Amino acid sequence: MGILDMIKSRNKELEFMFDFDLIQDTSKKIHMKQLAIQTCINMISRTISQSEFYVKKDKKIVKDEMYYRLNVRPNPNMSASQFWQTVVHKLIYDNECLIIQSDTEDLLIADSFTRIEYALVNDLFKDVTIKNFTFSRTFQMSEVIYLEYSNKKLSTLFDGLYSDYGELFGRIIEFQNRKNQIRGLVDVEAITDKSEKGQEKLQNYINKIYKAFSGKSVAIVPQQKGFKLEEMKNTTQLQSVDEVAKVIDGFLDQVAKVLGIPIALLHGDMGDVEKPTRNYMTFCIDPFLKKIRDELNAKMIDKKEFLAGKKVETKRASYSNMFDVATAVDKYKYFIIKNYQESSEALKGGEKNEA
Template sequence: MYDFDLIEDTSNRVYLKRLAIETCVNMIARTISQSEFRVKKGKDVVYDEFYYRMNVRPNKNQSASQFWQTVVHKLIHDNECLIIKSDSNDLLIADDFTRIEYGLVEDIFKDVTIKNYTFQRSFRASDVFYLQYSNEDVSRMITGLFSDYGELFGRMFEFQKYNNQIRSTVDLENVNSKDPETKRKLQKFIDDMYDAFRKKAFAIVPQQRGFVYEEKSNRASGASVDEINKVTNGFLDHLAKVMGIPPALIHGDMADVEKNTRNFMTFCIDPLLKKIKDEFGGKVIEKKDYLNGERMDIRRVSYRDIFDLASAVDKLRSGGIYNGNELREKLGDERVDEPILEEYVITKNYTETIEGGDKE
């Protein structure tokens, strides 16, 4: 009996951490994967190989949405993501690589591995797209935060199980414990009895001579299920704040949903899109082309319905602040070749002078 394992260490509830991380990361990944990545020359969008790779089929095995979701997952989980361009113009996400940093010349990436293939050649920084999520390793921060929350959650969870556990003892009299067959029959009877108590609403167990079963269950006061959920939500809230996600948005609260969505797009999605825009724009667009007006542009998903903005758009147009094509760009649509949309118009009520007279 001294060899029995009576204590089980269950404080390390890894699934709590995985659940919280995947909830936050998937929310960011789903949002970014709906963006449109493009290059603009002046007012025109360039539809070329780069546009196709970024928005339709980056490589032979992934669609654009799958590709960008994978990028976001690696970027947040590993704090960095390396994307290389193959000889066939495919964009490939590296699973593993070694970065050699230099102060005055380009960094070198070697031992680049994609699934089961490792490149024998090295890549210069100008030949790849390298994204870094934060100066601090987010994974280390999450692990440190989880060490306390995981232990607390594990203890509360185990106490709740203990509080509802059926405990019993069995007294045996005149049983030959050295007889293997007797021990086997006795153990089978105890197992069958336990299964009957655990699985059936009504269980009838025959009494045996020399066999006394007694329950020792005693409900104790402890953490309720609601308190356990509060610990889970507390860890999720801290993790969401680290990533710039309003906790109310994670929990699906409907109060101030527009305000929380705006904060999510401003403080979480836009900074990530800015990193992508700067990295890809600096590698795809030459310096002379950039100075001539060529730009990397990312059109992210809109969280407001166009019809909700109709009144505001009408004011901007009728007040002469924007012309029609500029408003189309603000709304996420492309310009159209229509002369009237290039004109600035001011309605009559905006032309009145301060004295109230009409301006001729």
């Protein structure tokens, strides 16, 4: 055999080995991103959903159809708490929320729409879709309740922020999952069938061996001619579950800062809760309520009536209710970490039996 033939033969053997699906890419755990964003958004939406919206005229609360829609049943399919939680979620994550009023005075949240902007006249909203129904008509800005959160879409910011934490989180999870992982080298003689069918047959055999070793306390594998399996000792330095929690907390804290949620309140620290709660209500919840209140006044109250003293006002959640919200957030995160820890502990099987 010439040297050129030897090189070709060697390359074929390398291609043959690389075809095995023994290596997996680093996992990017998207649920960390969803956990952090949903924890913060849910906290804000639960707080606002506990608020009372009402029209005040001549220093008296007017309990009419509008009051019922804003506080009890905005539409046949949603309660007031569900309605406002959905509004806040869309407002934060999508940066905007469109609410239209049907002919029966139901308040409906649009799932999608197209906005056409103008400089001197009302903007238009076309292709307004709610669930599986799309309105054929075009709505003017003066006919709808339209809320915007900020100048830039926060979901884009969250995505960029997650790219930094997501890779780190994924690698820590991979390190943790490799704890007590069965590792081995397979020596295959060059005379082994290198056809596609031969590769598939050998891969299936390797998979069966792995399954036997990982799933049974006692596993006996027959020796095959031209096939040698050598187990390698795992010496990987592992990251603890505490490291996973630190990465989750880091990303969670950054999202909370963007939304104006005090870190101490988010983590359920009850040592000095009065100041964080006051800051939360003042710098996070009040701006949300003002956005909603201003839009309701502009679209639901006539200009003449407003100047005469009729206006929409809000009564936000009490401090005692806020403590319940903070505790719920802390428990939610605790169970996520606890469940992950328990699943990681399950990977330790056999440690006590090792010599």
